[in-house]
Amino acid sequence: MSDIDEEIAVNDVVVEIVVVLGAHIDPSAPELIAWNGSAELARELINAVPLLAKSTHITLLQVDDLEPGSTELTEAEACLRLRGIGATTKTTKSGKASVSKLIEEESTAMGAGYVVMGAYTHNPCRELVFGGVTQHTITHTKLPVLLAH
DSSP states (O other): OOHHHHHHHHOOOOEEEEOOTTOOOOTTSOEEEEEOOOHHHHHHHHHTHHHHTTOSOEEEEEESOOOTTOOOHHHHHHHHHHTTOOOEEEEEOOTTSOHHHHHHHHHHHHTOSEEEEEOSOSOHHHHHHHOOHHHHHHHHOSSOEEEEO
């Protein structure tokens, strides 16, 4: 059993799909997984396997360092590989750019059909006061987004 499978066994996760008006999910298109190492996203990764298996290319994108105790990017890639799905990993630093802007830019550059990401994984008060990656992504993207919370 992988670390991701163990996370799934002990955490309940709700999956939501946000589809922009006029957009549709193209399972054969390249897909972007915005990796934040959360238990929610680890669970969604497994739930999305049937959809991801149809993709022509998958990129696991990690922006900045993960929180301590998070599931590493290499573990996510190995989890997909064990299920017969190849993925490219990419890490970057946000610097002065917002994480959501980098996700948007990467998904556009690779021609992604949809984005898979964790949702509202920070403290709710922090999200309310400062906003967050989830809110910005779902209000600004032109792509369908699979969210795990």
